[in-house]
Amino acid sequence: QQPVQSPQAVILREGEDAVINCSSSKALYSVHWYRQKHGEAPVFLMILLKGGEQKGHEKISASFNEKKQQSSLYLTASQLSYSGTYFCGTESNSGYALNFGKGTSLLVTP
Amino acid sequence: SAVISQKPSRDICQRGTSLTIQCQVDSQVTMMFWYRQQPGQSLTLIATANQGSEATYESGFVIDKFPISRPNLTFSTLTVSNMSPEDSSIYLCSLRLGGAGELFFGEGSRLTVL
Numbered sequence: 612q613q614p615v616q617s618p619q620a621v622i623l624r625e626g627e628d629a630v631i632n633c634s635s636s637k638a639l640y641s642v643h644w645y646r647q648k649h650g651e652a653p654v655f656l657m658i659l660l661k662g663g664e665q666k667g668h669e670k671i672s673a674s675f676n677e678k679k680q681q682s683s684l685y686l687t688a689s690q691l692s693y694s695g696t697y698f699c700g701t702e703s704n705s706g707y708a709l710n711f712g713k714g715t716s717l718l719v720t721p
Numbered sequence: 722s723a724v725i726s727q728k729p730s731r732d733i734c735q736r737g738t739s740l741t742i743q744c745q746v747d748s749q750v751t752m753m754f755w756y757r758q759q760p761g762q763s764l765t766l767i768a769t770a771n772q773g774s775e776a777t778y779e780s781g782f783v784i785d786k787f788p789i790s791r792p793n794l795t796f797s798t799l800t801v802s803n804m805s806p807e808d809s810s811i812y813l814c815s816l817r818l819g820g821a822g823e824l825f826f827g828e829g830s831r832l833t834v835l
Contacts, residue, residue, distance in 0.1 A: 613763070643824065652813060652826040653764070698763065700824065706817065708754040709824055711764040 612637050614701045616712035623689045623719045631684040631715045633699030642675050642682040643700040643709055646693075653698060656684075689719045723748050727814055727827030734834050739802045742830045744814035749794035754824070755787075758811040767812075770797050804834045 614635045621629050633642060641660045645653035659675035659682060671693075675682045686693055696716050700709030724747040734740050744753065755767040768776040768789055776789040790798045801808055814827045 645824075652829050655823040655825075658823060700764075707752070708766045708769055708815075710766070713763045 613710055614642075614699055614712045616697075616699055616715050618715060619713070620716040621718070623717070625691060625719055625721055626688050627719075629686045629689060629717060631686075631697050631699075631717075633682045633684070633701070633712055635680045635701050637680065637701075637703050639675075639677065639680050639701050639703060640705050641702055642673075643702075644673055644682075644684050645698045645700060645711075646695045647698065647714075648695040656697075686717070689717075691719050691721065693717060694719045723750075723816060723818055723825040725814060725816070725825060725827035727830055729830055730828060731831040732833070734804050734832060736805055736834060738804055739800055740804065740832060741798050741800045742812050742814070744797045744799070744827055746795045746816060748816075748818060750816045750818065751794070752816065753791065753797045754815045755789065755797075755799045756813045756815060756826075758813065758829075760810070764813065767799070801832065804832070806834045808832065809834045 614633050617632045623629055643658045644656040647653040661677045670687045673684045696714045698714045699712045702709050726745040728743050753770045756764040757767050758764050766779045767782045767787055768778045770776045770789045770791040772791045772794050786802055788800045811829045811831050813829045815824050817824055
């Protein structure tokens with residue numbers, strides 16, 4: 612079942628912050644976040660396992676609320692290189708394929 | 722990490738023809754996944770390919786249209802049969818090492834059907 616992402620699109624100025632949300636109607640084992648630039652394959656950012664953990668990757672971090680079946684990706688002090696489409700991918704059982712949300716288009720301007 | 726070689730990287734095809742996409746991996750993996758990404762859209766799972774068994778197709782995808790082979794643990798092919806313009810998409814093979822962790826993607830095969 613496809614997770615729901617919001618917002619659909621975000622435009623930021625360099626240095627601003629953004630939050631992208633991902634929610635599922637099914638119980639989740641893990642949530643993955645990927646960024647895809649135009650014409651390229653998706654690139655892995657991070658994975659969050661059930662247990663309500665939070666992870667960070669430089670100025671990009673994420674949280675996973677297992678009870679609410681929701682995850683959020685936090686981009687702080689955005690850089691031009693952050694531009695792209697962000698997808699969350701979810702799985703209900705470990706080791707199988709991921710179901711991806713529709714994506715959030717992020718544009719960071721100078 | 723995994724190195725995935727996918728080809729062709731792009732092709733322009735005529736309506737009614739078929740094209741086979743190849744995916745070669747530098748590691749042995751049990752499950753490989755084939756995704757489709759239509760222009761400006763999300764990634765949609767076509768099927769899961771297990772070595773030594775028939776592929777498992779998602780709702781809306783059938784074996785006659787998207788036959789998959791998985792002859793060994795490092796290779797898989799996806800054929801797009803009897804193509805129509807609606808099949809114009811990027812097709813991506815992917816895998817997870819050790820059955821869990823991140824999903825690695827090939828570079829994708831961009832098909833345009835005229």
